Amino acid sequence: MSYYEFFCPVKVIAGQAALEHLPYEFSSRAVERPMVVTDKGVRNAGLLDKVLAACEEGGMDITVVYDDVPADSSKQTVTAIAKEYRKQKCDGILAIGGGSPIDTAKAVNILVSEGGDDIAQYAGSGVLKRPLKPFFVIPTTAGTGSEVTNVAVIADTEKEVKLPFASSFMLPDAAVIDPRMTLTLPPQITAATGMDAMTHSVEAFTCLAKNPLSDAYAAAAIRKISNNLLKVMEKPDDAERRLELAQASTMAGIAFSNSMVGLVHALGHSLGAVCHLPHGLCMSLFLPYVLEYNLGQIREPLSELLLHLAGPEIYAMTPKSQRAEESIATIRKLRDDLHRHCGLPRTLQETGKVEKSQLDRIAQMTIDDGSIMFNPKEASLEDARAVLEKAWA
Amino acid sequence: MIRERLRPLASQAKRAYVQLMLDVVGRSLEAISEVDDQVRNEVTVLPDGFLFSMQVMPKGPALFMRKQRDGSLQYLGGSVAQRPDLSIQFKHLHHAFLVLSFQEKTAQSFANDRMLVDGDLGYAVRMTRVLNRLETFILPRLVASRAVKEYPDNLGLPEKVFSAARIYLKVAMNFVDTVRSS
Ligand SMILES: [Zn+2]
Numbered sequence: 383m384s385y386y387e388f389f390c391p392v393k394v395i396a397g398q399a400a401l402e403h404l405p406y407e408f409s410s411r412a413v414e415r416p417m418v419v420t421d422k423g424v425r426n427a428g429l430l431d432k433v434l435a436a437c438e439e440g441g442m443d444i445t446v447v448y449d450d451v452p453a454d455s456s457k458q459t460v461t462a463i464a465k466e467y468r469k470q471k472c473d474g475i476l477a478i479g480g481g482s483p484i485d486t487a488k489a490v491n492i493l494v495s496e497g498g499d500d501i502a503q504y505a506g507s508g509v510l511k512r513p514l515k516p517f518f519v520i521p522t523t524a525g526t527g528s529e530v531t532n533v534a535v536i537a538d539t540e541k542e543v544k545l546p547f548a549s550s551f552m553l554p555d556a557a558v559i560d561p562r563m564t565l566t567l568p569p570q571i572t573a574a575t576g577m578d579a580m581t582h583s584v585e586a587f588t589c590l591a592k593n594p595l596s597d598a599y600a601a602a603a604i605r606k607i608s609n610n611l612l613k614v615m616e617k618p619d620d621a622e623r624r625l626e627l628a629q630a631s632t633m634a635g636i637a638f639s640n641s642m643v644g645l646v647h648a649l650g651h652s653l654g655a656v657c658h659l660p661h662g663l664c665m666s667l668f669l670p671y672v673l674e675y676n677l678g679q680i681r682e683p684l685s686e687l688l689l690h691l692a693g694p695e696i697y698a699m700t701p702k703s704q705r706a707e708e709s710i711a712t713i714r715k716l717r718d719d720l721h722r723h724c725g726l727p728r729t730l731q732e733t734g735k736v737e738k739s740q741l742d743r744i745a746q747m748t749i750d751d752g753s754i755m756f757n758p759k760e761a762s763l764e765d766a767r768a769v770l771e772k773a774w775a
Numbered sequence: 776m777i778r779e780r781l782r783p784l785a786s787q788a789k790r791a792y793v794q795l796m797l798d799v800v801g802r803s804l805e806a807i808s809e810v811d812d813q814v815r816n817e818v819t820v821l822p823d824g825f826l827f828s829m830q831v832m833p834k835g836p837a838l839f840m841r842k843q844r845d846g847s848l849q850y851l852g853g854s855v856a857q858r859p860d861l862s863i864q865f866k867h868l869h870h871a872f873l874v875l876s877f878q879e880k881t882a883q884s885f886a887n888d889r890m891l892v893d894g895d896l897g898y899a900v901r902m903t904r905v906l907n908r909l910e911t912f913i914l915p916r917l918v919a920s921r922a923v924k925e926y927p928d929n930l931g932l933p934e935k936v937f938s939a940a941r942i943y944l945k946v947a948m949n950f951v952d953t954v955r956s957s
Contacts, residue, residue, distance in 0.1 A: 387888045506893060546896065591886035642886065750820070752896030755903060756886050 386593030388640045389550060392530050396559035396629055398621075401433055404476075404518070405440030407556050411516035413474035417467050418447040419487040420478040424522055425449045427566055433478055433520060446470045451479070455486040456537045457545070460501045464493035474516035477554075478563075480523040480575075481661070485534040488552045491517050501536060507548035519554040522563045524627040525575025525662050527582055527635020529557035546752075559632060561625040569615060569724035572627075574662030576611045577720070579603060579631040580713075581646050581665035584673070586637035587687060588680040589644040590756040600637035604690040606630035611716070615723040644757035645748075646672045649769065652747035657736050666717060667730060671772045673710050675765065679758040681706045688712065731775040741770045789872050794836040794853070796875040797829060801838040801850035803913050804905070808848040814908055815846050817901045827902060828859040831871045832891075861894030861902065881906055 395403050408416060424430050430449065437444050448463050467475070467490065475494075477487030492504050495514035504510065519529040528534075534547045567575070583600040586592060592600075610626040617623070649672065650664035659667075673684060685705035689697040691712045700708045720726040730736040745766040748754065754761060761769075808814050821827075825842040839851040839859065865871035870889035873879040881903050884890050892899045 385887045385889070508891060508893065589886075590882055591888075750897040750900060752900060755882055755896075755900050760882075760904075760907070 384593070386591070386595075386641075388593060388595040390530055390553075390636045390640070391550070392553050393556040394530075394559065394632060395556055396632070397625060398561070400558050400560040401436040401520070401562065402440060404433070404437055404558060405442040407518060407558075408437075408442060408474065408516075411474065411555060413516045415446065415470070415472050416444060416474040416476045416516075416518075417463075417470065417472040418444055418449075418476050418478060419451060419463060419490060420447070420449050420483050421451040421453075422449060424479050424483070427522075429522055429563055429566075430478060432562055433476075444476075446472055451483045451486045453482055454537050455482050455489070456539045457501055458539070459486060460489045460493060460536055461499050463490045464499070467494045474518070476518045476520070478520045478522060480521070481526040481528050484519055484521070484526070484528040485536065487517070487519070488534040489536050489547060491515055491552065492547065501547075502538060502545055505545040505547060507546075509547075510549040510551045512551065514551050517554045518556050518558065520558045520560070520563055521628065521631070523567060523571065523575045524564050524624070524631040525578035527579065527631055527638065529554060529559075530632055530635040531639040533639075557632060559625070559628045561621040561628065564624045564628050565619060565621060567618075569618065570726060571660075571662075572614060572618070573611070573720040573724050573726045574660055574666060575631070576607055576614075576627060576662070577666035577669070577717075577726075578662035579627070579634040580607050580611075580716075581650075581669050582634035582638040582643060583607070583630075584669065584687065584713075585643040585646055586634070586641040588673075588676065588683045588758060589642060590758055591641040592683065593641055596637040596641040599633045600641075601687070601690050603630040603633040603637060604687060606633070608691050608693075608712075608716070612719055612723070615720065642756040643753050644672070645676070645754060645759075645761055645766075645769070647753040648748045648751035648757070648761075649744070649766065649773075651751050651753065652744045653730075653736070655747065656740050656744050657733070659733060659735060663727065663733070666720070666726060667728070667733070668769065668773055670710050670714050670717070671769050673713070674772070675761075675769050676757065676759050677706060677710075684709050729775050730770070730773050738774070741767065741774070745770055786868075790836065790868060793831060793868060793871045793875055797836050797838040797853065797871075799913070800829075800875070800906070800909065801840065801852070803909055804840060804848050805850040807909055807912060808846075808905075811908065811912075814905050817905050817908075818842060818848060819846060820901065821898060822860075825861070825898075826855065826857055826859040827898075828855070828862040829865075830862055831865045831868050835865075835868055835871070859894070861892070861898050863899065863902070864891045864893065865889060866891065877910070 420430055434444055475487050475491050477484045489501050491514045493501055521529045532548055532550045532553050536545045538545050583603040586596050587600040606626045607630045610623040614620060614623045646665055646668045649668045653664045654661055688705045688709045691709050717728045721728050727733040745763055748766040749763050821842045823842060823844050827840045828837055830837040837853050839855040840848045841851055843849050866889055874881055874884050
């Protein structure tokens with residue numbers, strides 16, 4: 383008999399004119415002087431202005447903005463932002479962006495709530511024992527799902543280690559999902575982050591900690607991504623389908639934060655660290671090959687996923703014994719289509735940024751990655767190396 | 776009425792079993808880390824003096840191991856004053872019992888939120904593999920294939936190293952029967 387836990391206390395505020403709900407949400411937590419944490423990309427794309435305008439119109443002027451979060455956020459960045467928060471006497475945080483601003487804001491919230499200047503002292507899981515300051519998130523990529531995960535990673539650049547933080551107190555009070563925030567996402571990033579959300583769902587549905595509640599979120603997310611990702615590639619300004627992808631990303635985030643991910647993420651984290659490739663691309667590069675590797679252990683759930691990946695007609699037409707293979711073929715076809723649309727690489731070789739001599743190191747890092755714990759098949763160094771070889775060309 | 780008198784007995788047996796099995800695991804881990812290349816290979820990346828513990832919350836039975844300079848693991852018993860670098864904590868005595876009586880795989884227990892990791896997750900992954908390797912040595916093949924995700928084909932170690940552990944195990948199995956029958 384199985385056992386599981388499922389937890390997601392984040393209020394999801396999604397759809398048309400969602401941004402305009404921010405002033406009310408702030409006031410419901412008695413926030414009068416929020417600090418915005420974001421990056422230059424968000425500002426330059428005009429997304430920050432949209433948020434500030436929506437708040438201003440609702441009678442709330444936001445004057446404290448930190449827009450300089452780097453792509454890989456560090457301990458120093460967190461300390462600097464926390465200092466500014468205290469100086470400006472803020473009383474809440476609004477993160478706008480992809481994974482990096484959101485992770486940074488989670489860490490800043492720990493410092494400004496618990497005190498001190500060194501975020502490293504709060505690293506680990508279960509360290510926090512009480513709620514933090516009011517915290518809101520607006521995701522601008524449809525992929526990471528960070529708005530509903532209870533983890534953050536911050537680099538300690540002096541010691542050259544990545545500090546992990548895990549606590550349910552780091553979850554935001556609310557996540558605001560507005561189609562305007564992803565409308566201008568460039569094609570390659572749309573494709574890569576969409577494949578990240580797809581991987582979160584597929585791994586949540588096939589790895590060791592799968593459970594009925596996370597399965598429901600994962601399956602629904604896969605259906606939304608399958609129905610909308612290519613359509614958005616064809617027509618990037620389709621706000622309705624953009625919203626579908628953004629919701630799918632949040633649903634996939636809820637799924638994987640409750641059932642964890644597996645070997646695709648272990649390989650992807652390692653490839654990303656060694657070759658500096660975007661996370662979503664790394665996911666897309668490994669997904670079909672890892673599913674093939676795991677096939678013996680995941681035939682049943684993977685067969686079930688064909689319904690959500692390819693739709694009821696193909697599911698019904700495919701003999702039961704072939705459904706798992708067909709699921710993998712459908713994911714491969716999606717990768718081919720994305721490659722045609724925006725050149726998203728399908729193999730390590732196609733990236734042009736990976737050397738064959740680096741594969742050993744990537745394999746070594748893979749078996750030390752925490753995500754490998756929940757992979758349904760126990761992967762050895764040789765297994766990881768073999769999957770990398772298959773993903774090469 | 777009879778049930779109520781039996782229940783504490785079962786719980787006592789369970790506690791004793793967990794305590795004994797942690798001791799078996801500690802001693803066996805020390806032995807295996809001196810001779811088995813695969814375990815030594817997993818342990819090499821741990822810093823010298825690295826302190827590892829498995830504990831039952833709250834303040835239940837525990838085991839402590841320290842990484843030696845020669846690359847082996849030294850068993851330090853059930854309590855050490857120092858804070859461990861990596862600790863794996865069972866949320867409840869019964870959860871420890873499920874894992875240590877090989878009814879639930881270690882990775883599955885993590886997946887089921889029955890254990891907490893305090894420390895580097897990468898090291899925890901390695902220690903889980905070490906524990907899996909250990910189980911394949913000290914358990915009869917049939918039981919081991921239930922306790923670990925995959926069972927390796929070649930276990931090339933002298934039998935006598937683990938005969939001691941097997942004796943412990945027989946005693947331990949009696950506890951399982953005691954607990955199950957009550
Ligand atoms: Zn991911």
